[in-house]
Amino acid sequence: QVQLVQSGAEVKTPGSSMRVSCQASGGTFVPSTITWVRQAPGQGLEWMGSIILSLGKPKYAHKFQDRVSLTADKSTTTAYMELTGLTSDDTAVYYCARDPNETGTLDYWGQGTLVTVSS
Amino acid sequence: DIQLTQSPSSLSASIGDRVTITCRASQSISTYLHWYQQKPGKPPKFLIYHASGLPDGVPSRFSGSGTGTEFSLTIVNLQPEDSATYYCQQSYLMNSFGQGTKVEIK
Numbered sequence: 001q002v003q004l005v006q007s008g009a010e011v012k013t014p015g016s017s018m019r020v021s022c023q024a025s026g027g028t029f030v031p032s033t034i035t036w037v038r039q040a041p042g043q044g045l046e047w048m049g050s051i052i053l054s055l056g057k058p059k060y061a062h063k064f065q066d067r068v069s070l071t072a073d074k075s076t077t078t079a080y081m082e083l084t085g086l087t088s089d090d091t092a093v094y095y096c097a098r099d100p101n102e103t104g105t106l107d108y109w110g111q112g113t114l115v116t117v118s119s
Numbered sequence: 120d121i122q123l124t125q126s127p128s129s130l131s132a133s134i135g136d137r138v139t140i141t142c143r144a145s146q147s148i149s150t151y152l153h154w155y156q157q158k159p160g161k162p163p164k165f166l167i168y169h170a171s172g173l174p175d176g177v178p179s180r181f182s183g184s185g186t187g188t189e190f191s192l193t194i195v196n197l198q199p200e201d202s203a204t205y206y207c208q209q210s211y212l213m214n215s216f217g218q219g220t221k222v223e224i225k
Contacts (some may be wrong), residue, residue: 037216044219047216061213097162104153106163106167
């Protein structure tokens with residue numbers, strides 16, 4: 001059973017940075033791509049970017065490309081998402097999800113990490 | 120960027136009803152369209168892949184169809200546990216999600 005376990009909730013101040021981790025376990029294969037999606041309170045899903053684990057090659061949504069950095073550690077099958085220049089608009093639940101075939105389908109999701117940006 | 124527009128934004132239906140949600144893309148995306156179900160406080164659940172594929176474990180009352188710019192998700196014999204918000208997602212060019220459709224049980 002594939003599991004994606006994310007780091008815990010955080011409270012950040014405006015202008016600071018956040019870093020969320022996502023460790024994959026279970027199954028007999030490494031997930032090929034990890035995608036990050038966020039959801040502001042009461043709002044819909046927003047794609048932030050994806051990273052191919054084997055290549056460490058990220059792609060970013062235009063909206064976030066100046067502020068987000070996706071990295072991955074193959075040895076621990078852990079992906080990281082860093083977002084800088086935080087504002088209150090970045091308050092959201094951040095999810096990682098697995099794309100097993102690099103076609104965009106997200107079959108397993110992490111539990112979500114709530115990040116609150118507040119002064 | 121490719122925009123996805125879902126309709127309706129919300130609906131209310133009775134147990135046993137047939138429900139259809141539409142997702143329209145701003146340009147052709149072939150069948151790179153997927154559906155997810157999300158319940159409050161939970162991560163989304165993978166529901167339909169590539170417009171009409173049913174992942175293992177998803178009940179057969181869920182089905183998807185469409186190609187190009189027009190897609191639909193249909194739930195037949197609506198059950199209480201189907202109360203949720205449903206999202207479409209395209210992966211043809213980068214990724215994006217529709218705004219969601221909330222399904223409530225009367």
